[in-house]
Amino acid sequence: MPTISIFWMVMYGVATLTFFSVAAVITVVGIQDLKSLLSRANRKGSRRENDTKKNS
Amino acid sequence: MNFHLLDWIILVVYLTGTVFVGLTARKYVESMEGYFVAGRKVKVALGSATLIATEIGIVTFMNLSQLGYLTGFACFLLGIIGFFGYMVIGKTGFIVAGLRRLRVITIPEFYEMRFNKSVRWLGGILLFLGGVLNMGVFLKFDGIFLTETMGLGLQAKTAVMVVMLIIVVSYTVLGGMFSVVITDFVQFVILAFGMLIATVFVLLKVNFTSMANVVIHQYGSQGMNPIINPTFGWIFIIWNVIGSVALSALNQPAVSKSFASESPEVGRKVFLYTGLTLAGRYMIPMLWGVAALALFGPKINSLVAMPRLLGSIVPSGVLGLMVAGMLAASMSTYSAYLLAWSTVATRDVISPLLKFKLSDKQNVTMTRVIATIIGIFMLVFGLFYQLPSTAYQYLALTGAIYAAGAFACVTGGLYWKKANVVGAYAGLGAGVLAPAAFLILTQMKDTLPKELLFLVNVNVSGLLSFVLAAAGMIVGSLVSQKKFAPVVLVPPADETEPVEK
Numbered sequence: 021m022p023t024i025s026i027f028w029m030v031m032y033g034v035a036t037l038t039f040f041s042v043a044a045v046i047t048v049v050g051i052q053d054l055k056s057l058l059s060r061a062n063r064k065g066s067r068r069e070n071d072t073k074k075n076s
Numbered sequence: 077m078n079f080h081l082l083d084w085i086i087l088v089v090y091l092t093g094t095v096f097v098g099l100t101a102r103k104y105v106e107s108m109e110g111y112f113v114a115g116r117k118v119k120v121a122l123g124s125a126t127l128i129a130t131e132i133g134i135v136t137f138m139n140l141s142q143l144g145y146l147t148g149f150a151c152f153l154l155g156i157i158g159f160f161g162y163m164v165i166g167k168t169g170f171i172v173a174g175l176r177r178l179r180v181i182t183i184p185e186f187y188e189m190r191f192n193k194s195v196r197w198l199g200g201i202l203l204f205l206g207g208v209l210n211m212g213v214f215l216k217f218d219g220i221f222l223t224e225t226m227g228l229g230l231q232a233k234t235a236v237m238v239v240m241l242i243i244v245v246s247y248t249v250l251g252g253m254f255s256v257v258i259t260d261f262v263q264f265v266i267l268a269f270g271m272l273i274a275t276v277f278v279l280l281k282v283n284f285t286s287m288a289n290v291v292i293h294q295y296g297s298q299g300m301n302p303i304i305n306p307t308f309g310w311i312f313i314i315w316n317v318i319g320s321v322a323l324s325a326l327n328q329p330a331v332s333k334s335f336a337s338e339s340p341e342v343g344r345k346v347f348l349y350t351g352l353t354l355a356g357r358y359m360i361p362m363l364w365g366v367a368a369l370a371l372f373g374p375k376i377n378s379l380v381a382m383p384r385l386l387g388s389i390v391p392s393g394v395l396g397l398m399v400a401g402m403l404a405a406s407m408s409t410y411s412a413y414l415l416a417w418s419t420v421a422t423r424d425v426i427s428p429l430l431k432f433k434l435s436d437k438q439n440v441t442m443t444r445v446i447a448t449i450i451g452i453f454m455l456v457f458g459l460f461y462q463l464p465s466t467a468y469q470y471l472a473l474t475g476a477i478y479a480a481g482a483f484a485c486v487t488g489g490l491y492w493k494k495a496n497v498v499g500a501y502a503g504l505g506a507g508v509l510a511p512a513a514f515l516i517l518t519q520m521k522d523t524l525p526k527e528l529l530f531l532v533n534v535n536v537s538g539l540l541s542f543v544l545a546a547a548g549m550i551v552g553s554l555v556s557q558k559k560f561a562p563v564v565l566v567p568p569a570d571e572t573e574p575v576e577k
Contacts, residue, residue: 024300025288028149032359035155039356043268046121053122054261
C-alpha cells in the first residue's frame, strides 16, 4: 500500500475517533444543559403566569 | 424493498416523537428573542450538539460521499481544511464573538449598525437569495437517499420529499428556535448513532486495503493527491481555505446557534467543540463513497452509489435505526435553515420596506409564513433543477454568493476602522458577480467564446468571488474616506446576561 494511503488511513482513524468521542461527551453534558435551559424557561413561564393572575 | 416491518415501526416512532417534542417546545416561546435565538440561554455542549446537527444532513452525506466516489481519498483534504476553518474561529472568536457581543439576531443587522439601512437591505437580499438557492437542492438529495436506502425506487422520491417537508415545516414554524434547539439535540444523538451503525457495517463489508487498491486502480495518483486531482488543484484549495473560515463564521443558520448562546465566550467555545468533530464528519461519509466505488465500480450514478451501498449492506431492523439517524440529520438541518433564512427575509428584507414597525407577534407570524413559502420552493426547485457541477461545488458556490460579500463587509466592519458604506456596497456587489456569472453562463456553456470559459470553472469562480469582494471593500472604502466617514461602533461595555433570581 502506498505511503499516502497509509497517511489518509491514519487521518481517517483519528478524525473518526475524535468525532465519536466528542459526540459522546457532548451527549452526556448536553443533557444537563438541556435540563437547565428548560427549567429556566419553565420558571420564567410560571413567574409570568403569576404576574398575570396578580394583575387581573 | 430493503425496508421491513421493524424498520417502518422504528421510523414511525422516531418521526412521531420528533414532531411531538418539537410542538411541545412551543410553550417555551415567550418573546421574539425566545422564538429567534432561544432567549440566548444555550450553553456550550447543547450549543455544540445543535450546531453539529445543523451542519450535518443527508445533503452533506450525499455530496461528501459523491466526492469520495468520484475522487477517492484526495477529497479527505476538505475535512482538514474544514477543521482548520472552525478552529480559527473557535480559538480566536473571529467574527462570531464580535457579532454575539453586539447582540444581533441576523448578520445584516450588523450592516445597519456599522454602515446604514440600505446596506442592511442589500445584504439581506443577497444573504436570503444565496441561502435559499443553496438550500434548494437539499430536499432532492434526501429524496434520492431515502428511496435508494429504503429500496422504494426513485418514483417514490416526490412523495418522500413532500412528507419530510410537512414534518419539518410544522414544528419549525410553530416552535421557532426553542423547537430547533430541543429537536436538534435529540437528532444529534440519533444521527451520531446512525453514522456509527453505517460506518461499522461499511468497514465490515469493505476493508481499507481493498478501498486503497480500488482507488489506485481507478484514479491512480489523482485519487490520493488533491493537488494533481483535476476536481481540486491549488485554486480549489485556496478558495476552500478562505471559504471554510467565511462560511463557518457567516453561515446564518450555523451562526444563529452562536447568537443563541449565553455569552460571546460560550459562542466561541461552541465553534471550538464543533470544529473538533469537523474532519470526522467530512471523512466518514467520504469513506462510504469510496467503499461504494470498491463495491459497485465506477459506472453507476455517483449520487446514488452511497445510499445503494448502505441499503444493501445494513440489515433490516438496524436499517430502520440508521435511516432514522439520517432523517434526524436532515430534519435538524432543515429546521435551522428554514428558521434562519425566513428570519433574514422578515427582519432584513421585508421589515425595512414597511412604513410601520412590526410588533413581535407580527414578526413571528411573518417568519412562519416565509418559512412555509421557502419549504414549497425547495420542493419545486428540487424536482426540476439539474446540478451544473458536483453537489459539493454547487453548495460551495451558492454559499459564496452570500459569504464572499458578507465576509468582506463583516471582517472589514469589525476589524478595519476605514471600512465605510461605499466599501460595503462594493464588497457585497463584487462578491456576487462571479458566482452569478457561473450559474447563468453554465446554462449557455457551448456558445461562450474561449476567453470567457474560465467563468464556468467552478473553482475559479468561487475564488474570484472572495478576491473581488475583498478588493471592492478595500478600494471602495479608501477612495471615499473623505466623503463617507466610517461609523465608529461602540460595543456594549458589559455583556453579562441578567441573573436569574
